[in-house]
Amino acid sequence: EPEVTQTPSHQVTQMGQEVILRCVPISNHLYFYWYRQILGQKVEFLVSFYNNEISEKSEIFDDQFSVERPDGSNFTLKIRSTKLEDSAMYFCASKRGGSTDTQYFGPGTRLTVL
């Protein structure tokens, strides 16, 4: 069964550095998402992406964040200047289509900002 994949599984970076988190959604899916989960807390929506543009973003997704689909398979989240509070697990998700289609989550990237 196809799965969403993410790389790297763990990223350690210094405060102020840029990081790029990578995701490969399921191949026939059209809607892509990034979520984050601070340790021990709920999963929080960051951004949704469809048809090569952002369709919705949360208040967390400020100017430090950007997303891109550079080719037909990858979906990336860039954090330009990381802060300590960006430390979290970042999950990518995708769904095929339709508002109530299931979102399938990737295994996550644990980002640690020192």
Added chain:
Amino acid sequence: GENVEQHPSTLSVQEGDSAVIKCTYSDSASNYFPWYKQELGKRPQLIIDIRSNVGEKKDQRIAVTLNKTAKHFSLHITETQPEDSAVYFCAALVGRLYFGRGTQLTVWP
């Protein structure tokens, strides 16, 4: 925006007992309610979902009920097993998914 509340935050049951987790939501426009199971260090995995035109859905030992009038929905796990131990998240969809805070379920053998 939507606000999803989930209770309890922790739940311990003996193997074979039933477990019930409850969620409420605030936005009557929410029309889809998935439940995700997350084992330690792993991805959230969908275990069951319900759409707003249905009141109840069952899949083997797992069932979900939805009360649109009261804006609450519940997850029921019967005949619990130790491998059911995980964090369970409810969510509501209105444009995007809004998650509850999660319930740590522990099933003791």
